[in-house]
Amino acid sequence: MAGGWLAAEVREVVPETPSAATLRLDVPGWRGHTAGQHLDVRLTAEDGYTAQRSYSIASAPEDGDPAITVERLEDGEVSPYLVDEAQAGDRLEVRGPVGGWFVWLASRGGPLFLVGGGSGLVPLMSMLRHRQRAGSDAEARLLLSARRPQDVLYANELPTLGIEVVQTYTREAPEGWTGHARRVDRAMLAEVAFPPQARPWIFVCGPTGFVESVAEDLVALGHHASRIRTERFGATGG
Amino acid sequence: MDADELRLDGNAAAGMLDEIFRVEVTSAVATCAGCGAREAMGEVHVYAHGPGVVLRCPGCDAVVMRFARIRGRLVADMRGVRDVTF
Numbered sequence: 246m247a248g249g250w251l252a253a254e255v256r257e258v259v260p261e262t263p264s265a266a267t268l269r270l271d272v273p274g275w276r277g278h279t280a281g282q283h284l285d286v287r288l289t290a291e292d293g294y295t296a297q298r299s300y301s302i303a304s305a306p307e308d309g310d311p312a313i314t315v316e317r318l319e320d321g322e323v324s325p326y327l328v329d330e331a332q333a334g335d336r337l338e339v340r341g342p343v344g345g346w347f348v349w350l351a352s353r354g355g356p357l358f359l360v361g362g363g364s365g366l367v368p369l370m371s372m373l374r375h376r377q378r379a380g381s382d383a384e385a386r387l388l389l390s391a392r393r394p395q396d397v398l399y400a401n402e403l404p405t406l407g408i409e410v411v412q413t414y415t416r417e418a419p420e421g422w423t424g425h426a427r428r429v430d431r432a433m434l435a436e437v438a439f440p441p442q443a444r445p446w447i448f449v450c451g452p453t454g455f456v457e458s459v460a461e462d463l464v465a466l467g468h469h470a471s472r473i474r475t476e477r478f479g480a481t482g483g
Numbered sequence: 484m485d486a487d488e489l490r491l492d493g494n495a496a497a498g499m500l501d502e503i504f505r506v507e508v509t510s511a512v513a514t515c516a517g518c519g520a521r522e523a524m525g526e527v528h529v530y531a532h533g534p535g536v537v538l539r540c541p542g543c544d545a546v547v548m549r550f551a552r553i554r555g556r557l558v559a560d561m562r563g564v565r566d567v568t569f
Contacts, residue, residue, distance in 0.1 A: 273514050283497070284498075285498040299497075340498055343497035343498045344494045344497040344507075344509045345497075345509050345525075346494060346509035346510045346524070347494050366545070451491075452488070453487060453490050453491070454488060457487075474524065474526075476492060476494045477491050477492050
């Protein structure tokens with residue numbers, strides 16, 4: 246349950262890619278979160294106008310106060326401010342954590358198969374950081390789709406998570422790239438996912454079209470719908 | 484932008500649902516009054532780009548819940564849901 250709005254302060258802004266930044270927040274009264282949850286951010290202008298958006302939490306529960314990673318949507322009202330202008334000491338309000346469906350706890354075990362499209366990686370990263378901080382030995386695999394190499398979030402941290410990361414690029418691959426260079430499709434999922442008999446926990450997050458086609462392909466490959474949890478970040482908001 | 488790209492899911496409405504129900508709702512299971520499908524609220528389709536928020540059944544696309552803020556008060560229309568198990 247989310248409770249009311251809490252006063253928060255930006256502790257640090259970390260640029261992640263040309264279009265995304267991580268904001269580490271200080272939130273007195275924060276009750277902690279579960280990996281995969283998000284929080285609502287409310288900004289109030291001097292004239293009293295407010296705008297509210299929901300962002301996935303990127304940090305692990307073990308990290309304490311939450312960090313969010315925000316992707317700038319060009320015609321957005323909130324994300325350009327958070328990515329380009331926010332700085333340490335800025336005040337905003339947060340509500341949360343919210344959501345109890347799209348979550349994974351180390352105690353649930355594995356195998357864990359995560360499929361992320363673009364900034365859909367953010368809640369999955371919270372799960373992977375949690376897995377690492379909790380010392381979980383759950384087998385985990387991440388299939389990550391990005392347009393170009395420079396769009397990949399947490400590129401330096403991904404190889405240190407102790408999991409298998411399979412990357413695909415949909416627009417532009419690095420020179421000499423021999424890995425996948427197409428959208429995630431059924432053949433790729435058949436190759437990368439744990440077999441249905443292993444009964445993996447599957448979390449899929451990304452744009453609506455991405456999430457729905459991946460979920461449909463996973464079901465067609467024999468994965469039980471009850472093991473697949475999806476989160477669409479859609480194209481609204483900003 | 485077509486309607487498919489505007490479709491979100493119950494996770495996107497979690498903050499609002501918490502505000503109304505005062506319990507964690509995305510892991511609650513709702514039965515669609517239209518087709519009888521039972522879905523976790525986190526998997527219900529959500530359209531939030533209009534003046535209100537519309538939740539639709541992922542099985543039959545029927546409207547299960549609608550929420551709107553009218554003159555500062557939140558109005559919930561839940562005729563499309565048969566029951567919710569928390």
